[in-house]
Amino acid sequence: MESIMNDSKNLSTVSILFHQTIADRLGLHITDHKCVDFLFTQGPQTAGEISKTMGLSTGAVTSLIDRLEKKGLVERKNDPNDRRKVRIFLTQDLAAMQKIGSLFESLAKSVWEQLSGYTAEELKVILDFTRKSIRIMEEEREKLLRNRPDV
Template sequence: MTSRDDLAASISDELVRRFSTSTVLYHHAIAERLGLGPSDHKCLDLLVQRGPMTGSQLATITGLTTGAITGVVGRLVSAGFVRREPDPADRRKQRLVPEPEQLPAVREFFAERKGQAESLLDGFDRDELAAIATFLQRAIDFSETGAAALRAEILHAGGRAALRSRTTEEASEEPE
């Protein structure tokens, strides 16, 4: 029988990474099926989850440049998934608002797969499901906190290019 420590190491060292990669690839395929790019799809998902926000706010959350967000927003608007409207807090800014008329197509896509996803939980009792829910919430918190910390590190270093340059310099200084 596998020890708790060995099982925990297997989960944290291998399974989480494999799960993350398979999730990214699955969401790439979902985006393609919806006629979107992967960043477009996840930005739309953030707007649906968190509600209307400005492009700058979306850029901060995602770590995408404002130029990249401009492209994402343009594609989402052209596809009819998002509309721009004046920000009530600052009329000079525009908020990005998911288009309710287009969201049923996205929800329908996921509803068609809901039974498959729910079947993953078959055979687990209430306590096991609670443990899964706890793990997933911890993983979400870890990912969100980690992403924010990495972005802060990038900003503190003077941006992506400065951080890449510094990382390259540090790697060349390491003894062989």
């Protein structure tokens, strides 16, 4: 089990470094890159929702959104269900999204090839481990966010 724990830690570090490299290639801060990813997977969000999910101050999120707007990656729009709210949407800039996607193509292909070497039963175990690991990480992060000292 110690080997799995160590390798999980190494995977986490390599993942962070990979995403930092992607962000660098896009001319973004890593936080900005992960915000784009968050909006891509979760859909339009309010600045408050981004702040809560990413653990950033509202001021930091405002600056983040401003930077992404300048890059043409997001836009602020009134919420269609509540005009008092403003939601952050990814733009329809196909070229920008294709550029981001192209940076992940090789990784996705390699991971797909790796996974194709496992049986259906082995894939169930991998999926179970992955989902439980995500849940544990989210729970531990929430604990840290709840218990962080005022800085």
